[in-house]
Amino acid sequence: MIDLGLARVTRLLGELGNPQNCYKAFHVAGTNGKGSVVSYLSSILTYNGVRTGRFTSPFLINEEDAICINNRPITRQLYEDVKKAVDALNIQKTIQATEFEREAATAFEVFRREKVEVAVIEVGLGGLLDATNVLMKENVLCTAITKIAFDHEGFLGSSLTQIATQKAGIIKPGVPCVADGTNDTEVLQVVKSVADMKSSLLYTPVGLPVGYSTRDILEGEFQKQNAAVAVQSISVAYPQFSRGMIIEGLRNTTWPGRLQWIDMGNQRVLVDGAHNPSAAIELAKYVQEHMRPKSPITWVVAFSKPCDDILAQLVQPGDKVIATKFGSIATMPWIKSLDPNNICESARKYTEESNVTQVANIKDVYFNDNTVICGSLYLLRELYR
Structure with a gap:
């Protein structure tokens, strides 16, 4: 169940003793790129000796993967111990917190028990009413807003x-904010308006700063902006960090499931979590440059929502499309895999009908050497398992 609001999580955290107030934090929102920015920040801090907690969503393989200390997932035992305590308190006090609210509370409590100095927190959905937006201004070093695009319109609104x-609801009074400067003008106007209202110094970087190189960051043209947001955020919060210290942190960054090459038998395939049209555009750019010159693409896809606008960005005549689905998600039963028949119907608009097929499970796919797996992080979860 998705039920945005802060009343339940505020009460739950209060019963826990407000663990989110026990350390400093970076708070990151956006439609695309926020996970990468969180990873850059966590890597830079960890490399430079800051004990760092990281909370992201959704988890990629196991629930504990969403909560990291110094870039390493916490143990299953620690996760279960804290989650059970949070769930018990939720029941005992009849708080009725949602699953994500309890996950966020678990992360905040883990970070207190593990005595982190700084937590890097990714917003789950939106920002203003997201369960992570309980961080107090006194503890937030910087907020960051990545690329904003259409997604989750049913919860966030129908316009940019x-x-x-x-x-922009994560912007805190008097706390610096860094926003991706390549956002649409109307987006930047909103962010600037909120920042001005809250006396938040706003930075809007465009491109990597002088002295930084694409060799130091994750693959993909769009990573220039994600890295720029991370570098500016760190520079604001830790002016004592030299360029060299930051670059080494960038070089150590990993972010599975985003433009990641993996070995499947004797073939290397590209996997990416692109699940909305704007992310698909960036994936298509990468594929155009690095894969299309070789041969048409085989797309292995599953989605949790209508996919026509996404496939329109990816699929070209001559490409093959293999539609599949992912299984149910115990912690998020409301998320359902789109019927592969619906995917095939959309795909036939962009490539020959004979090139469109479906399989029941991604494990049944025979991979060639020019394959991309995308459409949902939940599909990648099944692949990695």
Whole structure:
């Protein structure tokens, strides 16, 4: 169940003793790129000796993967111990917190028990009413807002202005904010308006700063902006960090499931979590440059929502499309895999009908050497398992 609001999680954290107030934090929102920015920040801090907690969502393989200390997932035992305590308190006090609210509370409590100095927190959905938006201004070093695009319109609004208003809700009074300077003008206007209202010094970087190179960051043209947001955020919060210290942290960054090459038998395939049209555009750019010159692409896809706008960005005549689905998610039963028949119907608009097929499970796919797996992080979860 998705039920945005802060009342339940605030009460739950209060019963826990407000663990989120026991360390400093970076808070990151956005539609695309926020996971990469969180990873850059966590890597830079960890490399430079800052004991760092990291909370991201959704988890990639196991629940504990979403909560890291110094870039390493916590143990299953620690996760279960804290989650059970949080769930018990939720029941005992009849708080009725949602699953994500309890996950966020678990992360905040783990970070207190593990005595982190800084927590890097990724917003789950939106920002203003997201369960992570309980961080106090006194503890937030910097907020960051990545690329904003259409996604989750049913919860955040049907216009970019409405969506940006929700994302900008993480901006804290008097706390610096870094926003991706390549956002649409209407998005930046909203962010600037909120920043001005809250007396938050706003930075809007465009491109990597002088002295930084694409060799130091993750693959993909769009990573220039994600890295720029991370570098500016760190520079604001830790002016004592030299360029060399930051670059080494960038070089050590990993972020599974985003433009990641993996070995499947004797073939290397590209996997990416692109699940909305704007992310698909960036994936298509990468594929155009690095894969299309070789041969048509085989797309292995599953989605949790209508996919026509995504496939329109990816699939070209001559490409093959293999539609599949992912299984149910115990912690998020409301998320359902789109019927592969619906995917095939959309795919036939962009490539020959004979090139469109479906399989029941991604494990049944025979991979060639020019394959991309994308459409949902939940599909990648099944692949990695």
